[in-house]
Amino acid sequence: MQPHFPLAAVVAADDLKLALCLAAIDPAIGGVLIEGPRGMAKSTLARGVADLLDGGRFVTLPLGASEERIVGTLDLDAALGEGRARFSPGILANADGGVLYVDEVNLLPDHLVDLLLDVAASGVNHVERDGLSHSHPARFVLIGTMNPEEGELRPQLLDRFGLKVELGGTPAPAERAEIVRRRLAFDADPQAFLGHWQAERDALRQRCAQARQRLPGIPLDDAALQAIAERCYAAGVDGLRADLVWLRGARAHAAWRGAERIEKEDIDALEPFALAHRRRHAPPPPAQPHAPQAPAANQPEQGTQNEGQWGELPPRAVPAGAARELPRWPKKP
Known part of the structure; x- marks a missing residue:
């Protein structure tokens, strides 16, 4: 071979x-x-x-x-x-x-x-x-x-x-030379x-x-799963395959380190590998409820019996003597 x-x-x-x-x-x-x-x-x-x-x-x-x-x-x-x-x-x-x-x-x-x-x-x-x-x-x-x-x-x-x-990226000159040498x-x-x-x-x-050999003895614990689920949600990941792969990868990384349980450093190490092809966008923040606004002065509240038609102006008082007679059409000769 x-x-x-x-x-x-x-x-x-x-x-x-x-x-x-x-x-x-x-x-x-x-x-x-x-x-x-x-x-x-x-x-x-x-x-x-x-x-x-x-x-x-x-x-x-x-x-x-x-x-x-x-x-x-x-x-x-x-x-x-x-x-x-x-x-x-x-x-x-x-x-x-x-x-x-x-x-x-x-x-x-x-x-x-x-x-x-x-x-x-x-x-x-x-x-x-x-x-x-x-x-x-x-x-x-x-x-x-x-x-x-x-x-x-x-x-x-x-x-x-x-x-x-x-x-990505180009190796530094010293690394390029060593790669060719080997x-x-x-x-x-x-x-x-x-x-x-x-x-x-x-x-x-x-x-x-x-x-x-160490892998089966490392538990897929709830604390690690919760931390991974929160990060997947923050990354806007579609589906649940990322959570499962990330958790398995973190357990393998813990076994690679010789540890007995998944730690934060194992979760951190797998993040770029698990999200490189799954990250979408951060989910939008929850909508905040708007406080009801008080009606403007001389403006009737919506839903009352005084509600007029669309575009209708509110009534207002006319001072005495301010009214004048409308012009009349001239009489025919």
């Missing part, structure tokens, strides 16, 4: 590395969407996640893959030669226990993106087609990348991704480069493994 550039050796991109580690700790978070321009090492980072998992498998979804190739289908050789229905596994079955990488996910048909997100969230692929009914585990870390210059995902599909990380060293002698970073790779893999 071709070696991958280790995640521990990636320069900078700390936010993205954290989000990927959290998804490796709890794949039920629902995957990570990486948005950024070309040349930001998105695929390199995604491949490095495979080293953090027990299976270590990295599967790439071809852009032109059909639904049958993705979910699996009826084995025609068995059906024609043996006269029985047998399932032929697809890409989702091959990705079980590893990483499923979807480059330019925004260019996939919407129904395929929806299918991938369903399986990533449930961990089970259920196939009903061609007279075949079959289910198999498909628990993987879903990592999708997209370049916004090539089109956007519909909001309904964006929301289905658990976490989103936006890569890439050249890896390309020249991959085994020597991996050996040089072996201690850091083992430490990162062990930390993720310990966090996965």
